[in-house]
Amino acid sequence: MKDDKLWYPLDNAGKLYSSIISSRATTLFRVSVTLTSPIDSKLLQTALEATLERFPFYKVQLKQGFFWYYFEGTNQIPKVEEEIFYPCMSLSIKRRGTFPFRVLYFNKRIAVELSHSITDGTGALKFLHELLTNYLHLKESVPLNNGPIDQEQLQLETENSFRKYYEKDIPALKSRVGKSYKLPIQLDKRGHYHIVTGIINVDDLKRKAKEYDISITTLVTAIYIESLLKIQEKTARRKQPIVINVPVNMRSFFESETMRNFFVSITPSIDGRLGEYEFEEITEELKIEFNRLLTPKKLKQYIKRSVIGEKSLALRLMPSPVKDILAPSIYSFFGEGQYTSGLSNLGAVQVPSEIEPFIERFECYPPPSIGNKVKAMMISYNQYMYISFGNLSKDRMLEREFFRSIRKLGIDVTIETNDEEN
Structure with a gap:
């Protein structure tokens, strides 16, 4: 099928994200790789075009239908750009001729910023891996192992896995979590998105997690919640629950090769109104x-909740311009407005041995959000984990408390930031 004839509806998560896009909530998140030598922009452009041949369903633009947005194929070619702005900002995928992603380069870094309307972290990493492999093939003569991709494989990569695993008869979870503590911080200027990244040895985290008999994700979530409890103690007259939005990659539980969204969010919490918590208590509860x-079984209930809203007759018959007006308020009430913050773990990146010598590190940045002005995202490569905070304010109270808590556990951390004043 020719690209200009390709079209497909958005998945369940994509339909929501496409309706809440704004200058602050861009829905863009970032995955990036830093190489051992400066980026050749011409070769990167050629690599991008080859990558889109492999993933033609990314060579699309967002279109507004009467009831829902959809993606439509295009013969236009996206251009790689040198990075000059704050990350995850200054791109509206609703603008005519715009793709739902962009490829940026700066010095030795290749960054892909994608809207959550088209994919999640797992799909983004697969796209970046293909782009990286094609680039290193051109730059360093790394061999390509890609064979021809048949239509069946493309269908697997574009399936709506929410629909595939949706079960009508199981009960859905309630959508409303309740009130949670919010950081007392103010929004910075539009277009500003501040990043603070902590670099930590994975072995140190593994040893500490083993002491508490928990996973690294649970350990980091516990440190995150403990930090927020300490901030609440200093800043709030009345205590409220600390609720963290933790995305779960459903491909770890259900067979799927989709490169579209396939995640749900669980909301672990600690209620500070019940009294003071020792760190061990937090880890045990989590x-x-x-x-x-x-x-x-439990995650199928989250799938049911994700799909059931879309099946609502009132929502289906509501024109998409009206959905655009109502979606931000609905998302605030039922979505990120209920959470204190968000913490996502993309896991450990593994690459073939032939490209490993050319790679220094991988990183990821969370999408900016007004509901959660500060969020964090983490990824590990070789012996290091990179935990990056994205912040729409100038205040660094959470970042400082979090990395202070890491060090109190006896874990060394190196901190980097895109703030000029720091």
Whole structure:
């Protein structure tokens, strides 16, 4: 099928994200790789074009239908750009002729910023890996192992896995979590997005997680919550629950090769109104909560909740311009407005041995959000984990408290930031 004839509807998560896009909530998140030598922009452009041949369903633009947005194929070619702005900002994928992603380069870094309307972290990493492999093939003569991709494989990569695993008869979870503590910080100027990245040895995290008999994700979530509890103690007259939005990659529980969205968000929490918590208490509660929620049966309830809203007759018959007006308020009430912050783990990146000598590190940045002015995203490569905070304010109270808590556990951390004043 020719690209200009290709079109497909957005998945369940994509439909929501396409309706809440604004100058602050761009829905863009970033995955990036830093190489050992400066980027050749011409070769990167050629590599991007080859990558889109492999993933033609990314060579699309967002269009507004009467009821829903959809993606339509195009013969236009996206151009790689040198990075000059703050990350994850200054791009509206609703603008005519715009792609739902962009490829940026700066010095030795290749960054792909993608709207959550088209994919999640797993799909983004697969796209970056293909782009990286094509680039290193051109730059360093790394061999390509790609064979021809048949139509069946393309269908697997574009399927709506939410629909595939949706079960009509199981009960859905309630959508409303309730009130949560919010950081007392103010928005910075439009277009500003501040990044603070902590670089930590993975072995140090593994040893500490083993002490508490928990996973690294549970450990970092516990440190995150403990930091927020300490901030609440200093800043709030009345205590409220600390609620963290933790995305779960559903491909770890259900067979899927989709490069579209296939994640749900669980919301571990600690209620500071019940009294003071020792760190061990937080880790124990989170261990129980993660074990309870991260099972295929329980996660199917999250799938049901994700799909059931779209099946609502009132929502289906509502014109898309009206959805655009109402979606931000709905998302605030039922979505990120209920959370204190968000923490996402993309896991450990593994690459073939032939390209490893050319790579220094991988990083990821969370999408900016007005509901959660500060969020964090982490990824590991070789012996290091990179935990990056994205912040729409000038205040660094959470970042400082979090990395202070890391060090109190006896774990060394190196901190980098895109703030000029720092």
